[in-house]
Amino acid sequence: MARYTGAVCKLCRREGKKLFLKGERCYTGKCSVERRTYAPGQHGQGRKKTSEYGLQLRAKQQARRYYGIQESQFHKYFLMAERKAGVTGENLLRICESRLDNVVYLLGWANSRAEARQLVTHGHYQVNGKKVDIPSYLLKAGDTVSIKKKSLDSEKIKAVLETNGSRPVPQWLDIDRENCSAKVVNLPEREQIAVPVEEHLIVEFYSK
Numbered sequence: 001m002a003r004y005t006g007a008v009c010k011l012c013r014r015e016g017k018k019l020f021l022k023g024e025r026c027y028t029g030k031c032s033v034e035r036r037t038y039a040p041g042q043h044g045q046g047r048k049k050t051s052e053y054g055l056q057l058r059a060k061q062q063a064r065r066y067y068g069i070q071e072s073q074f075h076k077y078f079l080m081a082e083r084k085a086g087v088t089g090e091n092l093l094r095i096c097e098s099r100l101d102n103v104v105y106l107l108g109w110a111n112s113r114a115e116a117r118q119l120v121t122h123g124h125y126q127v128n129g130k131k132v133d134i135p136s137y138l139l140k141a142g143d144t145v146s147i148k149k150k151s152l153d154s155e156k157i158k159a160v161l162e163t164n165g166s167r168p169v170p171q172w173l174d175i176d177r178e179n180c181s182a183k184v185v186n187l188p189e190r191e192q193i194a195v196p197v198e199e200h201l202i203v204e205f206y207s208k
Contacts, residue, residue, distance in 0.1 A: 063195060
């Protein structure tokens with residue numbers, strides 16, 4: 001399936017909550033969800049009741065869109081989560097959180113997850129000292145992520161670091177701002193994951 005290239009604000013409005021797809025704009029009064037609290041489209045203001053299946057579908061779509069993951073990849077992560085010990089829903093979110101593009105965004109090295117994917121693809125980051133240009137690369141506890149020294153001269157990278165220099169970083173990531181590197185202390189617990197979704201509904205959706 002091709003990647004969605006339309007207006008991302010419509011995705012947030014469709015889900016009825018902020019998915020933080022547009023970087024800094026999502027934190028301002030310009031956010032479309034705050035200005036128009038109804039779903040997009042001709043019948044957006046008329047939607048009221050949602051079935052059990054509809055709630056499960058929306059939960060799955062919210063998580064997918066939050067992380068910017070295509071359906072086939074997201075289902076693959078679900079199957080991985082099922083095979084792991086522990087709660088399947090939490091395992092699923094933990095896998096999504098450990099993606100390189102997501103970690104780059106959380107560290108403040110990109111303005112949005114979409115931009116993080118692009119910057120990773122362009123080879124600006126390293127994992128354990130080696131360049132990794134695969135946004136879906138899954139990090140493990142103990143891994144070190146850093147910005148390539150050559151990339152620190154990039155005007156784009158400089159602008160991003162200046163804009164997000166003071167953005168709070170999750171506790172499971174230990175950032176060294178001076179050296180533009182960070183260590184994955186451990187994979188996050190559920191309370192450390194900010195995704196606004198009820199993961200048990202996702203498990204129910206795929207378990208049918």
